[in-house]
Amino acid sequence: MKIFVRFLVALLLLGAIFGGIFGYKFLVQFQPPEGAGEPRPANITAAEVETLEWRGQRSAVGGLTAVDRVNVSTEAAGTIDVIRFDSGDAVSEGDVLIELDKSVDNAELAGLETEAELARIEFERAEDLLPRRAISQSEFDVARARLDSAEAAVQTQQARIRQKTIEAPFDGLLGLREVSVGQFLSPGSSIVELRQLDPIYADFTLPERFLSDVETGQSIRVSTGAYGDETFEGEITAIESGVSPETRSVPIRATLENPEGRLRPGMFARVTILEPMTREVATIPSTAVSFNTYGDFAIRINETDEGLTTERVQIETGETRDGRVEVTQGLEPGDRVVGAGLVKVRPGQPVTIDETMTLDPDEVSGR
The missing domain is CATH 1.10.287.470 (Helix hairpin bin)
Structure with missing residues (x-):
């Protein structure tokens, strides 16, 4: 009996020893490391609120029109004896195009x-x-x-x-030839189209409420689908005397220099009307703004005793140009904001700034 009791006590002691060892290892293995309950800092790209001078502008769409355009034809009937031009030729006023018999x-x-x-x-x-x-x-x-x-x-x-000698009435560029040698022409028969390309007109319209904001001599910029983001400078040379009763808009004509003939009549034109005065605006990259139905916001980076932390800030935005957004309220010049990837950053989260990464304005604007 005494032997059994001793054996039982030994087993209990051994169980207590091994249980303590395994319990200690379990606690060490599964105990969270120091500071594990705190949010981990996020590595982000920062952008500063910059003050820029923007020139006031309005946008419109229109088309390019030749200053002079005519279908060259004949006044007298006759048979074509000689053709002295090819399709697409550049001609000067007085150049002979056709001679009839x-x-x-x-x-x-x-x-x-x-x-x-x-x-x-x-x-x-x-x-x-x-x-x-x-x-x-x-x-x-x-x-x-x-x-x-x-x-x-x-x-x-x-x-x-x-x-019976048909000449070019003005300098310009010929279109496609519509006649052949030996062909009989009656009065008024079309021979070829001639357009004057330098200068060239850009015709567009603006709503009547903007009539007081435009005047002749005002500068414009024109871009077309053919040349991407390249722009061409010009100025407003004529404003229609009346307002269209159907659209309540005002037809406007601008004139652009076109010495190389790159701009062609009929091209679709995006017109930017430039106001004479400039204004200072606070701007941030468009990637730093979360555009929302219930209000836009940005995430500002604040310096605290514990380091850099984030704060969600409601902002009011204005125009967008070249990948930057005007901020009219909510941020001040010099403030720093999260430049991209807002969905990965939570308000109040500590952050570190990756100084090796910068936002390229051309990439932001998609150019």
């Missing part, structure tokens, strides 16, 4: 010139006989009238012949 007209001119010469001789004879009373005044008047009529017929035929 003039053989019959030249023959008629020769006959009329002969008649005019005969009338001149008869008139000179009458002019010599009149002082000697060899002819009457009425006979002299008839001779002078015949000379005038013959000379007028010659001039008319010369003008008809000149009409």
Whole structure:
């Protein structure tokens, strides 16, 4: 009996020893490390609220129009003898484009010139006989009238012949040729389209409420789908005298220099009207703003005794230009905000700033 009791006591002691050892190891293994209950700092990219000078502007859409545009045609009927241009040629005022056959007209001119010469001789004879009373005044008047009529017929035929040489009415760029050698043209037949490209017009409209904000001489910038973000400078040269009753908008015309002919009539144009004055605005990258139905916000970085922490700040925004957003309320110049990845940062969370990363404005704006 005593042996059994001793054996039981030994087992209990061993169990207590091993239980203590295993319990200690369990506590050490599963005990959370010091500071584990605190939020871990997030590594973020910071952006500063910058003050920029922005020029006031309004946006509109429109189209490009040639200063002068005409379908070159013929005044006189005839058969094409010579074509002196190719499609797409640049021409100057007075350049010959088409010559119609003039053989019959030249023959008629020769006959009329002969008649005019005969009338001149008869008139000179009458002019010599009149002082000697060899002819009457009425006979002299008839001779002078015949000379005038013959000379007028010659001039008319010369003008008809000149009409058979078709020239460029102004400097410009030709379109596609619509005729061929040997083709008969009736008066008004279209030969080729000619457009003047330098300068070129940009026509657009603005709502009538902005009429007081625009005036002739005001600067504009134009961009087109053909040249991406490249812009072309110009100025407003004409404002329509009335407002369209259908759209309540005002047609406006601007003029742009186009020496290389890169801008073409018919292009879609995005027009920015620049106001003469500039203003200072506080701006942050667009990636630093969370745009929300119930209000926009940014996450400001505050310096505290414990380090850098974040704070969610409600802001009011204005215009957006080149990847930056105007902040009209909520932030001050010099404040620092989380520049990107707002969804990964919680208000009140400690943060560290990654100084090796910077926000490229071109990447932000998608250019």
